[in-house]
Amino acid sequence: MIIKFILNGTEYIKDVNCTQTLLDFLRNEMRLTGTKKGCEIGECGACTVLLDGKAVNSCLVLIGQINNREVTTIEGIGKDGKLHPIQKAFIESGAVQCGFCTPGMIISLIGLLNENPHPSEDEIKMAIEGNLCRCTGYEQILQAVRMITNKQHETNREIY
Amino acid sequence: MLNKKEMRYVGKSINRFDAYNKLTGIAKYTDDITPPNCWYGLTVRSTIVSGTIEKIIFSDNFDFSNITVVDYKDIPGTNHLKIIHNDQPYLAEKEIKYYGEPILLLAHPDKELLKEANNHIKIIYDEQEPVLSIDESLQKKSLIFQTDNIFEHITIKKGDIDFAFSNAHRIISGEYRTGHQEQAYLEPQAMIAEFRDNKLTIWGSMQCPYYVHNAMKSLFNLDDEHLRIIQTTTGGAFGGKEDFPSLLAGHTALLAYKCGHPVKIVYDRAEDIAFTTKRHPSLVNIKTAITRDGIILGMDIEVLLDGGAYSTLSPVVLSRAVLHAGGTYHCDNIKIDGKVLATNTPPNGAFRGFGAPQVLFAIESCIDKIANTLHISPIEIRLKNLLQQNDTLPTGQNLGLDVACQKVMERALELSNYKNKLQQYKEFNGSHRTKKRGIGMSSYFHGCGFTGSGESLINTEVKLRGNEQGKVEILVANVEMGQGVQTVFRQIVAEVLQISPELIIYDNPNTGIVPDSGPTVASRTTMVVGKVLEETARKFKDYIRALDNYYNDMEFSGLIKQYIQENGTLEVASHYQKPPDLNWDKKNYKGDAYGTYAWACDVAEVEVDLLTGEVKVIKLTAVLEIGQLINPQLAEGQVQGGSMQGIGYAIYENEVMKNGKILNPNFTDYIIPSAMDSPEFVIEFISGHYAYGGYGAKGLGELPMNGSAPAVTNAIQNACGITINQIPVTPERILSLIKPQNHTRRSA
Numbered sequence A: 001m002i003i004k005f006i007l008n009g010t011e012y013i014k015d016v017n018c019t020q021t022l023l024d025f026l027r028n029e030m031r032l033t034g035t036k037k038g039c040e041i042g043e044c045g046a047c048t049v050l051l052d053g054k055a056v057n058s059c060l061v062l063i064g065q066i067n068n069r070e071v072t073t074i075e076g077i078g079k080d081g082k083l084h085p086i087q088k089a090f091i092e093s094g095a096v097q098c099g100f101c102t103p104g105m106i107i108s109l110i111g112l113l114n115e116n117p118h119p120s121e122d123e124i125k126m127a128i129e130g131n132l133c134r135c136t137g138y139e140q141i142l143q144a145v146r147m148i149t150n151k152q153h154e155t156n157r158e159i160y
Numbered sequence B: 001m002l003n004k005k006e007m008r009y010v011g012k013s014i015n016r017f018d019a020y021n022k023l024t025g026i027a028k029y030t031d032d033i034t035p036p037n038c039w040y041g042l043t044v045r046s047t048i049v050s051g052t053i054e055k056i057i058f059s060d061n062f063d064f065s066n067i068t069v070v071d072y073k074d075i076p077g078t079n080h081l082k083i084i085h086n087d088q089p090y091l092a093e094k095e096i097k098y099y100g101e102p103i104l105l106l107a108h109p110d111k112e113l114l115k116e117a118n119n120h121i122k123i124i125y126d127e128q129e130p131v132l133s134i135d136e137s138l139q140k141k142s143l144i145f146q147t148d149n150i151f152e153h154i155t156i157k158k159g160d161i162d163f164a165f166s167n168a169h170r171i172i173s174g175e176y177r178t179g180h181q182e183q184a185y186l187e188p189q190a191m192i193a194e195f196r197d198n199k200l201t202i203w204g205s206m207q208c209p210y211y212v213h214n215a216m217k218s219l220f221n222l223d224d225e226h227l228r229i230i231q232t233t234t235g236g237a238f239g240g241k242e243d244f245p246s247l248l249a250g251h252t253a254l255l256a257y258k259c260g261h262p263v264k265i266v267y268d269r270a271e272d273i274a275f276t277t278k279r280h281p282s283l284v285n286i287k288t289a290i291t292r293d294g295i296i297l298g299m300d301i302e303v304l305l306d307g308g309a310y311s312t313l314s315p316v317v318l319s320r321a322v323l324h325a326g327g328t329y330h331c332d333n334i335k336i337d338g339k340v341l342a343t344n345t346p347p348n349g350a351f352r353g354f355g356a357p358q359v360l361f362a363i364e365s366c367i368d369k370i371a372n373t374l375h376i377s378p379i380e381i382r383l384k385n386l387l388q389q390n391d392t393l394p395t396g397q398n399l400g401l402d403v404a405c406q407k408v409m410e411r412a413l414e415l416s417n418y419k420n421k422l423q424q425y426k427e428f429n430g431s432h433r434t435k436k437r438g439i440g441m442s443s444y445f446h447g448c449g450f451t452g453s454g455e456s457l458i459n460t461e462v463k464l465r466g467n468e469q470g471k472v473e474i475l476v477a478n479v480e481m482g483q484g485v486q487t488v489f490r491q492i493v494a495e496v497l498q499i500s501p502e503l504i505i506y507d508n509p510n511t512g513i514v515p516d517s518g519p520t521v522a523s524r525t526t527m528v529v530g531k532v533l534e535e536t537a538r539k540f541k542d543y544i545r546a547l548d549n550y551y552n553d554m555e556f557s558g559l560i561k562q563y564i565q566e567n568g569t570l571e572v573a574s575h576y577q578k579p580p581d582l583n584w585d586k587k588n589y590k591g592d593a594y595g596t597y598a599w600a601c602d603v604a605e606v607e608v609d610l611l612t613g614e615v616k617v618i619k620l621t622a623v624l625e626i627g628q629l630i631n632p633q634l635a636e637g638q639v640q641g642g643s644m645q646g647i648g649y650a651i652y653e654n655e656v657m658k659n660g661k662i663l664n665p666n667f668t669d670y671i672i673p674s675a676m677d678s679p680e681f682v683i684e685f686i687s688g689h690y691a692y693g694g695y696g697a698k699g700l701g702e703l704p705m706n707g708s709a710p711a712v713t714n715a716i717q718n719a720c721g722i723t724i725n726q727i728p729v730t731p732e733r734i735l736s737l738i739k740p741q742n743h744t745r746r747s748a
């Protein structure tokens, strides 16, 4: 099947095997391995990408579903070596440990901030409820979000 | 104190060195690497729990000619995983001891085809009656291990317990059970192996490159020169990648050996949960002899652990369990008797805490029970019995001045505002019918580093190398698995050398390059390896004659380059030095079991919904003494993460095992805490210093896993007046504990 999509800002037209998931397509065919595979059944959030700006589990998306749509993976965030504010905040707050949940976590949070630049504590927790992290206990991740949402909106301008 | 002057790097929350690559998706975990011409591996596993293999049939309806099939006969060396008893085969020969035991390995470039091939293999078995529980194992329903099903039996004795029990005012006992727990690292087990020019290279997610190295040596009869084990970025481990990767590396390498291609095996989540090692379930019986004044005169403790089908690290897990079973309490007359038993279930292995979380849940629950029975407060019972300076542990180890359990407890009570909260929650409960709040505490500790003479046996070696760019390379076998060692080790070396951490290089270990500085386990890395690294850095400084601190980074680099120009290379090594006065008698379990202990106290506040049985941990206060802090922010992260795993252990994580099979190998039914479950954390470290730890550090990694579970269950007991003897205490269990109580109340 031939599909057309935008991936991290570049437009592609590709003939794809339509039985595969977006996750496998990204990792195997596009060699974008920043999107992680933690369960393949929508339980862990490690595979989160933005689909038209909304965070989705790419292991639950079939490749055909991205036709005429826009996908952003962790590799498409903070391009040109410039980190997104939430990435910077993760460094400052110590929110990265093993890092396996981190790309998915960042994407979910960007999805949240796109819609809601000043989320409440509960809204933040809800947005990452599907992103499991076994290392941090979440506190330093929540701190990172608080760090940028408590600042002025300027930081949220550059968001995808 | 050693370091009177202000330190530049140690004690500072400098940012992690591995964060950037992990945040941007640049970091390559094992499954992100696919060598050219890579094949994939699949494990064919037993579908029975216990019995023997009669026949393996490859169906004619499938073309196996392009599939590489490996069985035990393909093994060039010994078919035994080298750990302690060497009882576990890489591949079953005839006997099957657990559901999912590896029998064959398959490799092919197409993963889907592998699954199909697996469906065309039929294995005929002769099934036997399995042994599925600690009780059945004790009764020797069948024999799984030697003549008694006992992997290890340890007894510790001090004083005279008969005297204690015959002079007791009260005898208070309890029986406590804990279930399996899954490490649930987010990155499943993954390994790549390649044979080229008779050399085996392994890349994988692991904690102990030299464990894998030594395992491969005997599996393939290889010498060190033909073997390189390279750790790849590791997505969490928590003990789950201590012993298990040796087995997986063996499987992957056997396939690579036979098919001639690089081979990759990555478990999916179901396979990972169902068949890799987990925390040992336990049954702990505690009998205490109490005086009229509430002093613990004697304790008789029995610790039984379910080891699963093979011994793995179980003997050392038991060792840590019995050494922590008496908790943080002074007791002159004590007997601790521990056994780890074989059952026909997947082998249990290392998991953060390593036997301590089980027994600390038991003792901390029992201490609250004693308080309840005597109608005194949980604080009072602890204050009467906590270890004090110069007290001895059950092994006779004199703690000297190195005891902080009362200090951390007093601070935790103060920080959490315990007494007021207790009152507030009482009032809350009086005015709420279906929601109850409670507060509970736990006092706990963790012996740092390897048990007894373990560190002397490992004999850690570390090296520092100056390179042509004038930078300093840290050469150790310890891995970054999320705990922050890449950052902490740089801080230690930077502090000694008085250079920026940026001038220090620390790559993932490769056993072809780094010396054996031991495994990344037992909360030993910062303390033990950190200390050797500190000493090595001092030597390094002497070598290049950087005698005072009046140099900047560039000048320091200049000194390195100059040394290399004059001498060819610059490499400085040192070994572990056993602290003097550290004496351990393993035969009698007497003496200094650990060089030092880290101390902590948790206070948990919970809300229980009596209609659903659900528990919400509102707040967790933890006060810890872990010696010198190297990086406070990283340390806090360890405490938060470890405490959260303990909360999961207490109320969410329920591995359902039926007839030897795990019924919930997924995150839908095996629930680990999510962000919604995260409590408010209040964490404080009190100052401490351990002379034989890196810059005075003690071990930290495991400590926080030991205490939050009993603090939470004690808080639940406080909230709704139930008695909890078993974890996880899931909503269903809470409801069943509440109900009979309501009945009796009504009928009374």
Ligand code: FES
Binding pocket: A036, A037, A038, A039, A040, A041, A042, A043, A044, A045, A046, A047, A048, A057, A058, A059, A060
């Ligand atoms: S891999 Fe998609 S949610 Fe876990």
Ligand code: FES
Binding pocket: A095, A096, A097, A098, A099, A100, A101, A102, A132, A133, A134, A135, A136, B186, B235, B236, B482
């Ligand atoms: S940092 Fe390891 S899972 Fe989140």
